[in-house]
Amino acid sequence: MAENLKEQEKNDLEKPLPKEKYEELEDYIDSLPSLEGRLIQILHKAQQIFGYLPRDVQLFVARRLGISGAKVNGVITFYSYFTQKPRGEHTISICTGTACFVKGVGKIIEALEHELDTSIGSTTEDMKFTLKDVRCVGACGLAPLIVVDDKVYGRVKPEEVEQILAEYR
Numbered sequence: 001m002a003e004n005l006k007e008q009e010k011n012d013l014e015k016p017l018p019k020e021k022y023e024e025l026e027d028y029i030d031s032l033p034s035l036e037g038r039l040i041q042i043l044h045k046a047q048q049i050f051g052y053l054p055r056d057v058q059l060f061v062a063r064r065l066g067i068s069g070a071k072v073n074g075v076i077t078f079y080s081y082f083t084q085k086p087r088g089e090h091t092i093s094i095c096t097g098t099a100c101f102v103k104g105v106g107k108i109i110e111a112l113e114h115e116l117d118t119s120i121g122s123t124t125e126d127m128k129f130t131l132k133d134v135r136c137v138g139a140c141g142l143a144p145l146i147v148v149d150d151k152v153y154g155r156v157k158p159e160e161v162e163q164i165l166a167e168y169r
């Protein structure tokens, strides 16, 4: 966690977060009838507003709910939906579940990393694509598969990667 927070401090320095976004989050929290058991709901909203959940936003939510920053960070790191880093315009989720692994998703990962010059868990320098791995998405018959934003690409071959990316470039 310390490493995550360190990275966040760097991001926070690079990109100051707009006051209006904090106000929007504050208004949302104020509109809730009670704050009991609402942490995940509030974090969803915060990520929708800010696009990601940097350290300052985590601490803001923690203060508002009267809980520790470590607790908020624990929830964020547990659920893969939440991200502490800014995401690119398009998110490419690569299934690394057993079926996809067996059907050669490793080659697809290599092709994507090569094409985008980045690695899983990172975003391209132009902020266009974020690569992330996910567990089985429940469509093993289509293995190996990747999901770009909400669109599923099944039985992907390494040589098709360039063409898939071209749809979003």
Ligand code: FES
Pocket: 095, 096, 097, 098, 099, 100, 101, 135, 136, 137, 138, 139, 140, 141, 143, 145
């Ligand atoms: S292992 Fe990839 S969809 Fe199930």
